[in-house]
Amino acid sequence: MKSPKDGVQSVSRALILLQELARSDDGVRVSDLARTTGLAVSTAHRLLTTLEQHGFAQFEPETTLWHVGREAYAVGSAFGRRRNFVAPALPFLKRLRDVTRETANLGILDGNQLVTISQVESREIMRAISNPGGQVPVFCSGMGKAIVATWTDEDIKALAERAGLPPMTSKSLRSMDEVFDDIRQTRERRYALDDEEHVTGLRCVAAEVWSPQGEAVCAISVSGLAARITDARLDSIGRQIRKAADDLTQQLGGTPPSQSK
Amino acid sequence: MKSPKDGVQSVSRALILLQELARSDDGVRVSDLARTTGLAVSTAHRLLTTLEQHGFAQFEPETTLWHVGREAYAVGSAFGRRRNFVAPALPFLKRLRDVTRETANLGILDGNQLVTISQVESREIMRAISNPGGQVPVFCSGMGKAIVATWTDEDIKALAERAGLPPMTSKSLRSMDEVFDDIRQTRERRYALDDEEHVTGLRCVAAEVWSPQGEAVCAISVSGLAARITDARLDSIGRQIRKAADDLTQQLGGTPPSQSK
DNA sequence: AAAGGTTTTTCACAATGTGGAAAACACGAG
DNA sequence: CTCGTGTTTTCCACATTGTGAAAAACCTTT
Numbered sequence: 001m002k003s004p005k006d007g008v009q010s011v012s013r014a015l016i017l018l019q020e021l022a023r024s025d026d027g028v029r030v031s032d033l034a035r036t037t038g039l040a041v042s043t044a045h046r047l048l049t050t051l052e053q054h055g056f057a058q059f060e061p062e063t064t065l066w067h068v069g070r071e072a073y074a075v076g077s078a079f080g081r082r083r084n085f086v087a088p089a090l091p092f093l094k095r096l097r098d099v100t101r102e103t104a105n106l107g108i109l110d111g112n113q114l115v116t117i118s119q120v121e122s123r124e125i126m127r128a129i130s131n132p133g134g135q136v137p138v139f140c141s142g143m144g145k146a147i148v149a150t151w152t153d154e155d156i157k158a159l160a161e162r163a164g165l166p167p168m169t170s171k172s173l174r175s176m177d178e179v180f181d182d183i184r185q186t187r188e189r190r191y192a193l194d195d196e197e198h199v200t201g202l203r204c205v206a207a208e209v210w211s212p213q214g215e216a217v218c219a220i221s222v223s224g225l226a227a228r229i230t231d232a233r234l235d236s237i238g239r240q241i242r243k244a245a246d247d248l249t250q251q252l253g254g255t256p257p258s259q260s261k
Numbered sequence: 262m263k264s265p266k267d268g269v270q271s272v273s274r275a276l277i278l279l280q281e282l283a284r285s286d287d288g289v290r291v292s293d294l295a296r297t298t299g300l301a302v303s304t305a306h307r308l309l310t311t312l313e314q315h316g317f318a319q320f321e322p323e324t325t326l327w328h329v330g331r332e333a334y335a336v337g338s339a340f341g342r343r344r345n346f347v348a349p350a351l352p353f354l355k356r357l358r359d360v361t362r363e364t365a366n367l368g369i370l371d372g373n374q375l376v377t378i379s380q381v382e383s384r385e386i387m388r389a390i391s392n393p394g395g396q397v398p399v400f401c402s403g404m405g406k407a408i409v410a411t412w413t414d415e416d417i418k419a420l421a422e423r424a425g426l427p428p429m430t431s432k433s434l435r436s437m438d439e440v441f442d443d444i445r446q447t448r449e450r451r452y453a454l455d456d457e458e459h460v461t462g463l464r465c466v467a468a469e470v471w472s473p474q475g476e477a478v479c480a481i482s483v484s485g486l487a488a489r490i491t492d493a494r495l496d497s498i499g500r501q502i503r504k505a506a507d508d509l510t511q512q513l514g515g516t517p518p519s520q521s522k
Numbered sequence: 523a524a525a526g527g528t529t530t531t532t533c534a535c536a537a538t539g540t541g542g543a544a545a546a547c548a549c550g551a552g
Numbered sequence: 553c554t555c556g557t558g559t560t561t562t563c564c565a566c567a568t569t570g571t572g573a574a575a576a577a578c579c580t581t582t
Contacts, residue, residue: 007314010272011275014269021339031560040541054273068343073338075333078329215382301573306529
C-alpha cells in the first residue's frame with residue numbers, strides 16, 4: 001500500500017500546491033486548487049494556511065484568491081544569486097579546450113582582482129600554468145577586461161583608480177589612455193585580448209557571460225602560448241569564445257545587453 | 262501543550278529548511294541544517310529528500326552539500342511576474358546605479374514589512390549587502406517611508422500601531438511624533454531618507470512609484486555608505502531618484518495623485 | 523586497520539495529518 | 553427581508569503518516 005520512497009506526503013502535497021499556485025498569474029481559489037491537485041478541500045486549505053504562515057503563499061481576503069508569496073520569491077532568488085555557473089560552464093569549457101586545443105578558463109571579479117575559479121587544461125606539453133583560485137589584476141587579464149568592458153566609463157575609471165595598474169610585464173597597460181583604448185577595441189570586436197600583459201609569452205582570449213539581471217557575472221577564456229595563439233588564429237578563436245559565452249549565457253537564463261546597438 | 266494553530270508540522274519544517282538553504286550561497290550540509298533548525302538529522306534528511314524530489318532543493322553528491330533548487334526559482338519568479346513592475350524597473354535601477362555609483366533597490370510593502378525584491382549592485386568595494394527578499398520594518402526603511410508618506414495620517418497611525426516601531430539602530434524613529442515629523446519632511450522634499458535608521462553607517466534615499474490605480478505600489482532607492490552619501494550629495498541624489506521614480510511611473514502608465522488638494 | 527566524522531536507512535510507536543461533515547460566510551434572486 | 557447555492561473555514565474521531573533513536577553504510581584521516 002505505502003510507497004516508502006515517496007517522501008513526506010504532506011510536504012509533497014504542499015509543494016505541488018505551490019507549483020500550481022505559480023501556474024496562474026492572477027490567483028486561484030481553494031476549491032479549484034483542490035480539484036486540480038486531487039486533494040480534499042479541507043486538506044488543501046490547511047496546507048495553504050501553513051504556506052501562508054511562512055510567507056510562501058499569500059491570500060487576498062477581498063477576492064479570496066491565493067497567490068505565490070514573497071518568501072517564495074526570496075528563496076527562489078537565492079537560486080539565481082548562487083554562483084552555480086561553474087558546473088554548467090564545464091561542458092562549454094571542455095568543448096572550447098577541444099576545438100582550440102588550449103586551456104579554457106572561467107573567472108569572476110572579486111574585489112579588485114580577477115580570480116580564476118575553474119579551468120580545463122590543454123593537453124599540449126607546454127601549457128599555461130595558472131592554478132585555479134589564482135588572482136590577477138583586472139586590467140592584466142582577458143577575462144577581467146571582458147567583464148569590465150560592459151561597465152560604464154566612470155565605473156571603469158573608478159575601479160582603475162582603486163586597483164591601480166600594476167604592470168606585470170612590459171606589455172601591461174600602463175595608462176588610463178591605454179586602458180580605454182583597449183576597452184574600445186574589446187567592445188568593438190566583442191571579445192577581449194590579453195596579449196602577454198600578464199605573463200610574457202602567454203596570450204588569452206576572453207568573453208563575458210551575462211546573468212538574468214543583465215549583468216556580466218563571469219567570463220570565460222582560452223589561454224595558451226603566444227607562439228601557438230597566433231594573430232592568424234585570433235579572430236577564429238575570438239568568435240568561438242564569443243559563441244560559447246553567448247550559449248552559456250543562454251543556458252543560465254541570462255539576458256545579454258537589453259537593446260544596445 | 263499542542264498548538265493546533267501552528268499549521269502542518271512537517272510542511273512548516275520543510276519551509277524552514279528551505280529558508281535556511283537560501284541563507285547560504287555556497288550550500289550547506291544536512292547535519293548543520295539539522296543543528297540550526299533544531300531538527301533530528303534523519304528528519305531533516307527526509308524532508309530535504311522530499312524537497313529534492315520536487316526540485317525545490319538540489320543535492321550535490323560530490324560535495325554532499327544542499328542548495329536551493331530550480332523549482333524554487335521557477336515558483337518564486339511567479340511572484341515577480343505578478344508584480345509586473347520588476348522587469349520594467351531594471352533599466353531605471355541600472356541607470357540610477359550608474360549615475361550615483363551606489364546600489365539601487367526596488368521594494369514593496371508586504372504585510373508590515375518592506376521587502377526588497379530587486380537590486381542592482383554598486384561596484385564599489387564597500388557596498389551594502391542586503392540580499393533580495395530581505396525584510397525591514399517599514400519605518401526603518403527609506404522605501405517604506407516613501408510609500409507610507411502617500412497614505413493618510415490615520416492609515417499611517419494604524420500601520421505604526423500594528424507594526425510597532427522596533428528600533429534597529431540608535432537613529433531609528435522611536436515615537437509617533439518622530440514618525441510624523443519625518444513623514445512631513447518626506448512629503449515636503451518629495452523623497453524619503455533613511456539616515457542610518459536601519460543599519461548604522463548606511464544611508465538610503467528613496468521615492469515611490471505609482472500604479473495606474475493611483476496607489477504607491479513600490480518604491481525605488483539608492484543605498485550606500487553614509488560616508489559616501491554625504492549631506493552635500495543628498496539633494497542631487499534625491500532629485501535623481503525622484504526623476505527615476507516619476508519616469509518609471511510614467512512608463513507603467515501610472516498616475517501620480519491629483520495635486521489639487 | 524581502526525577511529526572519528528559524516529550521510530543514509532530502518533523500524534516500532536504514537537503523534538500527526540487526514541477528509542467527511544457541519545458551520546460560517548457571501549452573494550443574488552425572488 | 554428570506555431563502556438557495558455557491559463558496560471558505562472549522563471541527564473532530566480515526567488510522568495513516570511522520571517521527572527520531574539507533575544502527576548501517578560511507579567516507580576521510582590517522
